[in-house]
Amino acid sequence: MHSRKSRRLGGLAAASLLFAGLGIAPAAARADDFRPIANDCSAGYVTFTFDDGPDTNTPAVLNTLTGLNLKGVFFVLGSKLTSDPANAAIVAGAVAGGFSIQSHAFDHSSWTGASTGSDPLTEAQIINELDAASAAIVAAGAPKPTLYRPPYGDINAWADNIAEHRGYRIVMPWGTPGGNIVDSRDWTGISATQIAANVTNGYTANGNSYPGIRNESIVVMHDGEYDTTRNAIAALQPIVDYMNEHHLCSTSTIRDDATGGVVPPQASPPPATGNLVKNASLEQLRSTSATSEPACFQQSGADLANNVATWSTTADAHTGVVAERVDVTGWTAGDRKLVPSQRASEAATCVAPATPGIRYSAWVWYKGAWAFTGTTPTKVSIATYYRNAAGTWTYWASSPTYAPSSVWNLANYVTPPLPAGATAISFGLAINGKGTLITDDYTLLAK
Numbered sequence: 001m002h003s004r005k006s007r008r009l010g011g012l013a014a015a016s017l018l019f020a021g022l023g024i025a026p027a028a029a030r031a032d033d034f035r036p037i038a039n040d041c042s043a044g045y046v047t048f049t050f051d052d053g054p055d056t057n058t059p060a061v062l063n064t065l066t067g068l069n070l071k072g073v074f075f076v077l078g079s080k081l082t083s084d085p086a087n088a089a090i091v092a093g094a095v096a097g098g099f100s101i102q103s104h105a106f107d108h109s110s111w112t113g114a115s116t117g118s119d120p121l122t123e124a125q126i127i128n129e130l131d132a133a134s135a136a137i138v139a140a141g142a143p144k145p146t147l148y149r150p151p152y153g154d155i156n157a158w159a160d161n162i163a164e165h166r167g168y169r170i171v172m173p174w175g176t177p178g179g180n181i182v183d184s185r186d187w188t189g190i191s192a193t194q195i196a197a198n199v200t201n202g203y204t205a206n207g208n209s210y211p212g213i214r215n216e217s218i219v220v221m222h223d224g225e226y227d228t229t230r231n232a233i234a235a236l237q238p239i240v241d242y243m244n245e246h247h248l249c250s251t252s253t254i255r256d257d258a259t260g261g262v263v264p265p266q267a268s269p270p271p272a273t274g275n276l277v278k279n280a281s282l283e284q285l286r287s288t289s290a291t292s293e294p295a296c297f298q299q300s301g302a303d304l305a306n307n308v309a310t311w312s313t314t315a316d317a318h319t320g321v322v323a324e325r326v327d328v329t330g331w332t333a334g335d336r337k338l339v340p341s342q343r344a345s346e347a348a349t350c351v352a353p354a355t356p357g358i359r360y361s362a363w364v365w366y367k368g369a370w371a372f373t374g375t376t377p378t379k380v381s382i383a384t385y386y387r388n389a390a391g392t393w394t395y396w397a398s399s400p401t402y403a404p405s406s407v408w409n410l411a412n413y414v415t416p417p418l419p420a421g422a423t424a425i426s427f428g429l430a431i432n433g434k435g436t437l438i439t440d441d442y443t444l445l446a447k
Contacts, residue, residue: 036069037240041249044215048250049073051104051149051173052224054080054090057233061223062094064233068240071252074223075104075149075171078133081140088140100252101142103168105129108151111159115152120373126162147171147254153262158372158403160263165407173220175260177208181218184232187225192234195221199235200242213239213248216255264400267412270363270443276352276425277340277442283320285313294324296341296350300428303334314438318365318408323440328378331434337383338439339428342393347424352444354386354425359447360415362427370404370435378433380404382413387424396425404435414447 050061053076065072074094080087091101106129110116121129130148138144148168150159160170175181184195185203197203199219202212213219219239221232243249257265282294292313293299299311308330317323326336341350354360362382370378382399399413411429418425427444431437 034064034067035237035241035244036067037243037249038069039244039247039249041247043247045249045251045253046213046215046217046219046243047071047073047252047254048219048221049075049149049171049173050221050223051075052077052108052222054087054094055224055226055229057226057229058087058090058223059093060233061229062090062097062099064236065099066097068236070236070240070250071099073100073102073147073171073252073254075102075147076133076137077104077108077224078106078136079108080224081136088136091137092141095142098252101137101140101145102147102149102171103130103133103137103145104149105151106132106136110152110154111150112154112156114154116154121159123162126159127166130163130166130168147258149173153260155263156372156403157263157401161403161405161409164266169254169258169266170263171218171254171258172260172262175262177210179260179262180214180216181220181258181260182210182213183220184235186221186228186232186235189228190231192231193238195231195235196238196242199239213243215248218254218258259400261400264402264411264413267363267410269410270361270412271445274445276444276446278350278352280442281320282313282317282322282324282440282442285322292324294322294338296346297324297338298341298343299324299326299336300339300342301334301336301430306333307331307336309336316367316438318440320440323438325436325438326431327436328431328434331378331432335383335430335432336437337428337430339385339426340442340444342385342387342424342426344391351387351424352426354418354422355446356418356420356422358418360384360418360425361443361445361447362413362415363441363443364411364427364429364439365408365441366402366411366429366437366439367405367408368431368435368437369406370431370433370437372404376433378431378435380429380431380435380437382411382427383430384413384415384425384427386418386422386426388419389421389423391423393426398430402429408440 153173278296284295309328314325379401384396
C-alpha cells in the first residue's frame, strides 16, 4: 500500500512541477485526495476524451487525471492556441505529461450547419479548419494530429471523406445507442453526481437508451468550459471508483471504429487471399450479355419501375481494365446495384456459400457523383442479402451512407451474424437516387 501511494505522490508532484514551471497554477489537490485506478484491467479499457480546450480549467483536469492514473485525449481548438500563449503552454505541458493532443478543428464552426442553422462549409473551408488547427497544435509543441472530432458532432460522410483524405480519422462526440461512445452530457450543466451516473450507468436521450462504460468505450467530457468542466472534474473520482469495482482501466488508444455509427468507418485494405467473390475484379464479361454484365455478377435493383438507369463498362477501373458503371437519370424510388450473382442457375459456380452465425466483411471500391445533401439526397450504401433455407434471397442489412468522390474510395461493411438457415450471401453498393456510380474489385470474407 505504501509503495502504491508513493507512486501516486511522484506522478502528481511531477505534474504540479510541470505546470508551475509553465506559470500555470496546479489543482489544489494532494495525492491522498485521490483513489486512483488500481485493478487487474480484466474487463478492458476505457478512453477519456476532452473537448473545447485548452482553457482555464484544463490544468485542473490534467492534474486530476494524473492523480487518478487516467489517460486522456484532448481535442483542442486551434483558435484558442493562437489567441492566448498561456493556452499553448498548457498544450506543451500536456504533451510532456504524456497526454494526447488531437484536433477539434480551428474555431468550432459547424461543418454541416445542423447545430447552428448556418450554411454547410465548403470543401476548401473544411480543409482550412483542419490545416489551421493542425498548424496551431504543432506550433504549441504537439505532434501533428491524426484524429479529429467535428464540432457539435455535425458531420456527414461527404465532410468526413474530406478529412480522411487529409490524413484524419474521426472520433465522434456522440453516436447511436450501439456506438459505444458515452456522452457524459456535462455540457448540459448537470451535477457531478449526474455526470458520473451517465458515464457508469448510461442515460436516456431523444427516446433512446445509451449504455454506460464497458470495454473500448469512448467517454466524452469538456475541459474548455467553466462550471460544467468543474463538475466534470468532480465526477472523475466516482467514475474511477466504479472502474476499480468493475475491473476497467484507462487507455489513450482510440479504437479503429470511433464513428458512433454516424458515418462509415475507415476501411482497411481487404486481405489478399480468401476472397469468396468470383470474378472479383469484373474483368470477365458475359459473352451473351447485351448490357456488359460481368460474369458471376448481376445488374440488380429494387423497385425498378420507379427509377431509370443505364449500365455500362468503363476502362476507368481501380485495377485491370474493367469497372462497372450505372447512371441513374430518373428516380422516385428504389435503387440500382451490381451484386455477385443470386441466380439459381449459377449457384454451383458463382454464388458465395455462407455459414449461419458468422459475421462477414464486404469491400467494394467505388467512385462517382451524386447529390449528397439537399431535400432529396442520393444515398449510396453497401446492401447485403442472404439466401434462406427455401432458396429465396432476402434483404439483410446495410452500411451507413457513403459520400461521392472523384477518386477511388474503399467502402467496407461488417455484417451482423448471419441468420439461422442461411445458405448463401451476396452484397452490392446500392445507389438510391439520381447519380453516377462506378464500382470495381469486390471482396467478401468471413470474419
